[in-house]
Amino acid sequence: MTTPTPLEPLIAITPPAIGCAATGCPGTVAVQWRRRLTDAELADALALEQHRRETAAAEADPSGPPPDFGPMPTSADYTRAVYACGRHALSLDLAAHVHAATCTAPGAALPGCDCTPEPLPGEQPPTTPDTVTLPTGWVVPAP
Numbered sequence: 662m663t664t665p666t667p668l669e670p671l672i673a674i675t676p677p678a679i680g681c682a683a684t685g686c687p688g689t690v691a692v693q694w695r696r697r698l699t700d701a702e703l704a705d706a707l708a709l710e711q712h713r714r715e716t717a718a719a720e721a722d723p724s725g726p727p728p729d730f731g732p733m734p735t736s737a738d739y740t741r742a743v744y745a746c747g748r749h750a751l752s753l754d755l756a757a758h759v760h761a762a763t764c765t766a767p768g769a770a771l772p773g774c775d776c777t778p779e780p781l782p783g784e785q786p787p788t789t790p791d792t793v794t795l796p797t798g799w800v801v802p803a804p
């Protein structure tokens with residue numbers, strides 16, 4: 662029986678603290694939603710992914726085809742969980758959306774937030790209706 666060789670240390674990424682994200686709140690986590698990564702968090706995530714790919718490529722069977730990892734992920738591929746206690750929770754409707762990296766929720770705007778959350782999957786962002794200029798003399802009937 663051989664002793665397994667210790668694994669190469671991974672790039673350290675500090676996991677987010679599991680606690681209410683409101684400043685100074687000691688509350689127990691009751692709800693969670695997601696937000697995009699900040700630029701620094703995205704850089705960490707991409708560095709970790711690059712390390713993972715290099716490690717996998719180095720350990721791949723040299724007689725086989727080289728591993729194909731596809732394009733590097735983008736910010737659209739990552740979200741981070743935001744935790745809050747019941748007192749600092751967003752509304753249920755808002756918590757269903759992915760929030761911006763700069764979203765300050767849970768904050769002063771509760772039960773809303775200060776960012777424009779992304780539309781839900783399959784949901785189209787609101788569009789302004791097309792306007793049509795009618796010929797002279799034509800009027801739109803009252804509804």
Ligand SMILES: [Zn+2]
Nearest residue numbers: 681686746749
């Ligand atoms: Zn709280």
Ligand SMILES: [Zn+2]
Nearest residue numbers: 760764774776
């Ligand atoms: Zn938000």
